[in-house]
Amino acid sequence: MFRKILIANRGEIAVRIIKTCRELGIKTIGVYSEADKETLHVTLADEAYYIGGSRVSESYLNIERIIEVAKKADADAIHPGYGLLSENADFAKACNRAGITFIGPSPEVIQKMGNKIEARKLMVESGVPIVPGTKSPIKNTDEAVEVAKKMGYPIMLKASAGGGGIGIEIINNEDELKQKFASNQRRSENYFANGEMYLEKYIQNPRHIEVQILADKYGNTIHLWERDCSTQRHHQKVIEEAPATFLSSETRNMLVNTAIKAAKSLEYTNAGTIEFLVSENQEIYFLEMNTRLQVEHPITEEITGIDLVEEQIRIAKGQKLRYRQEDIQCKGHAIEVRIYAEDPVTFFPSPGTISNITLPEGENIRHELAIQNGSIITPFYDPMIGKMIVKGADRPEAISLLKEALEEYGIEGIKTNIPTLMEISSHPKFEQGEITTNFMKTEFNSPMKSSGR
Incomplete structure (x- = not known):
């Protein structure tokens, strides 16, 4: 070791x-x-x-x-x-x-999958379904307009080197495309030192589903089921769940098998995540591959009992996978909420000093934190300051525990998104599992009602 x-x-x-x-x-x-x-x-x-x-x-x-x-x-x-x-x-x-x-994986694989255009090409070659879109970078606004006319609106304008929701825009018409292409290109250059842009057909009301995989250097690749990451704002995930309860058995099998197929085609090693869009009629489309540990990895650990960081380390050391696919059982339902230092009304970051923290406690409540009383939240980094994970025997039980835990969760000295999370967890559509990637936009587009927490 x-x-x-x-x-x-x-x-x-x-x-x-x-x-x-x-x-x-x-x-x-x-x-x-x-x-x-x-x-x-x-x-x-x-x-x-x-x-x-x-x-x-x-x-x-x-x-x-x-x-x-x-x-x-x-x-x-x-x-x-x-x-x-x-x-x-x-x-x-x-x-x-x-x-x-x-x-992590090899530099060659990271490079291949880091460029979204190249990743799409590789997936097509591997027989993995992708969202219809351009096969090469769009050079300028004029070219984008011509391509979009053939594709038909609405479309997605995306940065080839993008990530974390940066460089993504839904475009509804030609005027919007002309207005936003150059600004997104500049933003991509600033964030990723790569201004390549491409277009995809916009899938209406999809779910964002990702499959966790592990692969060693000996050709062994397994999946650890899927996560539903559809609750997101501006393409940034807010709440994640495992497993995705709306999937049919047939669609789930197709997803996990497609993810393994994609990983094997790359000769992938270590932990990785294959992300998909799943349409209303359960058609699946490759979205991207994250060649790293995900923020939301704890919910997979909760339903499988496997420490993903430990497996990453063991694989990197050259050890064979300790698990076969039949060993990976999905038990219960886990939900993760991201705790952000942000104003729950304006969503602006809220730097400052944490004067007091009150954490909910319980057997099925898990915290991933790097803060304590006296911690200073600076404006230099991502405003996520922690995560809370709850687990239940099923989704209703997990949601019930989530609500109780959020009521008990207190952070003083800064503003947080805890009021936002409380409103989401009590929303009828969330409770019923009727969540698509448009949920936050349609249901919470106006400023949130702050509970004062």
């Missing part, structure tokens, strides 16, 4: 990785920016090193500095977590050149 793992990340995911490493007897190396020098992941790591200024470009995206620290601390592996450098092929290559194991 690895001796020391450097965690090239921050916040709750860094704390999460430290927890599993401790259980495996692996020493951890934390890295931190100027803004994070007193955060929980720094305190919990066995060693911690300063890597730069508060902005991510100065620290958490500084490949050269992170590799330098990994060598200095004698790390034999690096876990990238999610976001930041987790899907950066150049970072994976830099780890390899330094003789340090990158806990």
